[in-house]
Amino acid sequence: MSVEPIIGRYVTVQAGGRSYRIYFEEAGEGRPILCLHTAGAHTAQWRHLMNDAEVTASNRIIAFDMPWHSKSLPPEGAQDEEYLLTTEGYIEIILALLDALGLDAPVLAGCSMGGRIALQLAAMHPDRFSGFIAIEASDFQPAWYDIDWFHRPDAHGGEMGAALVSANISPHAPAAERWNTLWMFMQSGPGVFRGDLSFYTQDDSLIGRLGQIDTGKTPVHIIVGAYDLTCTPEDARRTADAIPGATLAVMDELGHFPMSEHPEGFRPFFLEALAKMPG
Template sequence: MSIEPITGRYVTVDIAGAPRRIYFEEAGQGRPVLCLHTAGADTRQWRHLMNDAKITASNRLIAFDMPWHGKSLPPEGFETQEYLLTTEAYIETVLAVIDGLGLDRPVLAGCSMGGRIALQLAALHPDKFSGFIAIEASDFQPAWYDIDWFHRPDAHGGEMGAALVSANISPYAPNSERWNTLWMFMQSGPGVFRGDLSFYTKDDSLIARLGAIDTTRTPVHIIVGAYDLTCTPEDAARTAQAIPGATLAVMDELGHFPMSEHPEGFRPFFADALEKMPVSEAKAA
């Protein structure tokens, strides 16, 4: 028997003027690191790092399920809504969770759409964070697929979404973690992956903001896997070049979900990224 050190709780915050019940998990102590999951998934993508004693010895990892994802419910009245994530709603959600949990300038670590919003926050709200780890993150890519495939009454969007994103998983990933990663997409609620992709594949507002990111105040480190077809190493390199002072690491044997698909392969890259982030200032008790 083994009981993991991860604890899960709920926080209710106001987003767009209405309460949202948000599920979050945490492990560790020390510098707060807020972790954002990819489109169509949830906090379980971060469980390996949250169970990594060397990482959590000096870092308090916190991950939350976005509304509509995982254990966070959709808003009241969702049954008549079309879920379409926007940059503004995503930013409001992340900031509301930081306030709700009382986090003091956490490092923000986001993957895929979480990495995209991390860079948006680096440009628009750097005062709320101490640094940014943007994983599989880039300025913008249009969809190379039709996002409407993933929400239709005659087929299972989750199974189709999982089959599509399997294209982004490295053949070096252990088979068990490949399938654990895909399971989250299979479980995703109807239309949620599509609604996330709408944000990810249509909003190109970050491109014009990259040059405004001040990495002397808040460092930005971008990590990308060579097997990522959605955010390729070229996409990530272009983005890093547009951010003065940003650093980039390319992982030759990983794909788009590195912390989930291949935890052992990703660990050194995440540890290195944390090394690049400022240590929290000591606060009076």
């Protein structure tokens, strides 16, 4: 039996006039890499990289649960409101966490909705980061499903969410990690996946901001899986082409949750991305 090097703690931040108690994990030392999970999931998606001794030898990998997700509880009074994630609220939480943890210009690595917000931050707050790794990220995709199905009294939103995203996992993914990835979605709280998807499928403000991104100051590297049906390689390529200087890598055998569904397949692409970021 071995004890993993991952350390989990809590930090309280203020954002949007509210107090949030946020759970975060970290491993390693050196260059800080702040990692963002996908919609409806949580920090455990990054556990394999946090346990990778080669990655953590020179990088401090930090991942956190967004409020409402897993160990980060909703704020006080949330029972009387509808959870709908917004670009502005998402950015406020991330920047507040940077301040609370004293992170000076970390690399930001986000997947899915985390990749989308990484590109928003590249356009709006590039001075707070040294580079951006946007995984399964593109300018915008409208929903091809009714997101209200994920918050109904006669259906289990977590199980429905897992059923939906199962089609976004590569057939090359190991069976155990496929199940672990789906289990994270089954754990989602009532209405949380729906609230995340509201941001992901309805906010198209990034389209007009892509031209603001200056990759000469902060590099942007986009990674996409060939088996991603939500953010296709074509979507990612369209987005990369709209950002002068952005680079793109397509993972032939991976899907929408590469760091979780197929960690060994994702590893070389993440190492390549880190090599493109400032040391």
